[in-house]
Amino acid sequence: MSRKVLLIYPKTGIDPPKPHAPLAFMDLADFLLKAGYEPVIVDQRIEKDWRKEVLKHLNDSLCACISCFTGYQIVNAMQTAEFIKKQNPQTMTILGGTHPTFFPEQTLAEQQVDCIILGEGEVVLPTVLQRIENQDTLDGIKGLGFKKNGQQILNKEFELVDLTESRTRWDLIDIEKYIRPSYGVDRTVIMVTSRGCPYRCGFCYNIMFNKKKWRTKKAEIILDEIETLYKEHNVQGVYFVEDFFFTDKRRVEAICNGLIERNIKIKWGSTQRADHMARADPAFLKLLKDSGCSYLTFGIESGSQRLLDLMHKDIQVQDAVVAAKKCKDYNITAMFTFMCGIPTETEQELRSTIELIDKMRDANPDAWISGIFQYMAYPGTPLYELAKEHGFKPPQTMEQWANYTYFQSSQNLPWITEDKQKYLKLLSYVTRFRFYNKETEKIADSLYRKVGLFVMRGISNVRWKLRYFGMPFELSLIDREYKKQSLAA
Structure with a gap:
């Protein structure tokens, strides 16, 4: 029987051409290898045809583990789980990351999700794989949520992994791509x-x-x-x-x-x-x-x-x-x-x-x-509770959390009016353009962006010196450019 384990990192919606390496999976892989399993990392951010790559390994994998962080990655995580279930309904889909940890019931309620891991996968996943191989029950595993007879079974208490001897498995990825x-x-x-x-x-x-x-x-x-x-x-x-x-x-x-x-x-x-x-x-x-x-x-x-x-x-x-x-x-x-x-x-x-x-x-x-x-009122944090006391209404579904990004988060914060939102947004942009360094100049990879950077810095210098952040006429131009970058990613 194959001991292959699929580890899939979905796109996040703000991915540059060369993203950072999927370190969480590379660390998890070390523990899986030591337990005798064969981890296969599929990174949607760099794989032009990630579905083809998944299909190469799907039918002989014990399960498919999918990363899921609050924000747009939720959309791609759900689509990935749905794709896997359509191709092979018997393959167990397991979601891990901050969102399943903070919202276990909500995540596990999704039809295409079989299990969730709360906390760190290094502690939980080897035990889950052993149970799958032995066709044994998943009962009693700390940090695991799963479905049984149509009901959610959640073991919310989770343990932290000992990292002393752990290594990051750079040999499992094409380093040049990162x-x-x-x-x-x-x-x-x-x-x-x-x-x-x-x-x-x-x-x-x-x-x-x-x-x-x-x-x-x-x-x-x-x-x-x-x-x-x-x-x-x-x-x-x-x-x-x-x-x-x-x-x-x-x-x-x-x-x-x-x-x-x-x-x-x-x-x-x-x-x-x-x-x-x-x-x-x-x-x-x-x-x-x-x-x-x-x-x-x-x-x-x-x-x-x-x-x-x-x-x-x-x-x-x-x-x-x-x-x-x-x-x-x-x-x-x-x-x-x-x-x-x-x-x-x-x-x-x-x-x-x-x-x-x-x-x-x-x-x-x-x-x-x-x-x-x-x-941003981020789940699982003390200020999140303070925000709720002041009227913050958290998203109630996975779809709503998927749209909870830096650019939309203030819509749920009642103490920030629409005018104040524009004011704060402009202040954020002005600060970045006013005080950018040489690294930012390198990102301006076209004449259009170089000119835009020069103009925006001039405007931002004036605004900063006058402490004037009203009449945000430049916001639409900046937002359009950021949206283009997000769509490209």
Whole structure:
């Protein structure tokens, strides 16, 4: 009997020509291989005819596992499950990801879905596969939801996987299809070396999904993977997209020292917290720079201390300015992101965010302000409950959640009027055009876009200096361009 397992990553609706590697499936594959199974990854974002690729493996696969995140990926996940059921009704369809975890009943109610996995698949899936092979019942498996005699059976308690010895199986994908120019480097990939975060930001999924627990691979395994990518695939840059790379300072030091000792000359970056950067000592910052650290991303969110406390960010406003200055001192490119439209936010607090950005740019004129993004009430987060208290009406169906994207989310937020929505949307665009960096210029791949970028930056400079975000005449033009990119993706 074949021990093949299909792992299908659906399109998300905002996929660039070269997307990031499907790391979640590549990590899951390591556990499946160790258990004696044969994982096959089908990535719809790069497969021109993904249906043909699925059909090559469908009839001799134990099951088909489909990734499902809140947003437009839901549409493609449902269509994929429906396609599989039409081709082979006996194949078990299993959905995993954040949406099935946060909305298990809703997801399992879909006719084409046989099972859902809550939490991490590495813990649950090997047991499910063993039961399928033995034609045994699925009862009693933690973190699994399934249907039995027309009824939903949900075991909502799930366990977290031990990542200590785990590896990302780069050998199961065509790496060249995922190497892309990013962060000033032509050949960059993303990596995840740990999961979870010990902090408690109120807008983050981590509190529920990872239970505020941080887990990591061994530093030696991380270095082995980077060295292979560097020597065998000419990878020049790595960006760590995990929840919080800097959780354990000793681990970071071990990775940095390992990169230097192995003579791995890459540029690397990750997310960082402003308070960690503000406290960082010169020796640690020098080690980061010497090992190739060239890019750090900070989520500052607001210039209001009250809102930072409401969000449980556990940072001080001044930390943002100190972090910007330290990045300048050590020649590390810094990108900062912010939020607006948070429940209870006042006009003065929004102005405080704008004023903070100016202070940060004074401290570091090269700081990249990625944008002041409109808040999304995301399921499974503490602020989600606060949003509901202030009148937020969550989508009630999978179809409605599929349309819950950054551009439509404010329609469900009653404290944001239609005029305020346009105001906040324009503010977000103005911030991005006003403070874009050289990376943005590279994206302008045509004369039309280069001219558009030049014009929009000029308009945004004037708006920012005057603090005037009314009469948003440029919104329709920008929205049309973003829509074209989404349709192309």
